[in-house]
Amino acid sequence: MAVREASADETPYGRYIGSDGWFVLNLADALAVRNEEKGGATYPLESRDHPFADVGVRVCVLWPGDPNALYHSEDAQEGFLVLSGECLLIVEDEERPLKQWDYFHSPAGTAHVLVGAGQGPCAILMLGARPEVETLRYPVSEAAARHGASVATETADADAAYADWPGDYEPVRLPWPPT
Helix, strand or coil: CCCCECCEEEECCEEEECCCCECCCCHHHECEEECCCCCCEEEECCCCCCCCCCEEEEEEEECCCCECCCCEEECCCEEEEEEECEEEEEECCEEEEEECCCEEEECCCCCEEEEEECCCCEEEEEEEECCCCCCEEECCCHHHHCCCCCCCCCECCHHHHCCCCCCCCEEECCCCCCC
């Protein structure tokens, strides 16, 4: 049986994949979502209504000082490839600078967060396994707190962890590569 091509919706902000199936999407043509306060911008490469079953994938653009999330660990492995720019990796409460083409492999259980650094935006390809049941943990981190990316009290509740995080992501059209 042949796999069908996914449908794509054209929006004023770019192309968005709207169904299951194979597809080709150039980031210069893709819709992105951005939170002006925190979290940078994300190119959702999979449809919200039809997420990939086995692996999550997105490209995140972080401006200097933007954390991509709160410092956390999960019971699934992830990988991060810096496509352009510079960022700061906080892993197991240690800071490591990353630059273009650096790859960070995060085994299950590794506490981490990425923060934009350098003089301009940083683009990161983010990949993560999709277990049937995922457990997240948000530990307190001094290193992450210096960058506004740590909870005040450890929790396993994502809603509690992100209670103070700005929640409105607006669709935007970003230049690719980011400038």
